Amino acid sequence: MKYRKKPVVIEALTFNEFIDYGKSHCNLLEMGMPWSFTFKGYNITHENDECYLIPTIESDIQKMTSQDMLIVGVKGEIYPCKLDVFEQTYERVED
Secondary structure, eight states: OOOOOOOOOOEEHHHHHHHHHHHHHHHHHHTTTEEEEEETEEEEEEEEEEEEEOTTTOOEEEEOOEEEEEEOOOOOOEEEEEHHHHHHHHHOOOO
C-alpha cells in the first residue's frame, strides 16, 4: 500500500531567526552571540558561532547550523532539518 503524509502546519525558524530569538531571551551574550537560552521548554547550548546544540524529544542532541531550519513539531518537539529537505517537504503558509 502507499500512504501520503497528512497536511500539517508547523512552525519553523531559520538559523538567523533562531539566533535573534536567543539574543532576546538570553541572560548571557558572549561576543554578541547567545550562549544558552530556553526555546519551547528546551535548553539550547552554543557550541560555536556556527552551531547550536538542540535537545530533541528522543533525548539525543542534534546540531543546528545555518544549513538547517529549526522545526517545531505538532507535539511541541523541536529538531533541525537540512534546508534542502525542508524545501522539498514544506511550503510557506500565510498567517
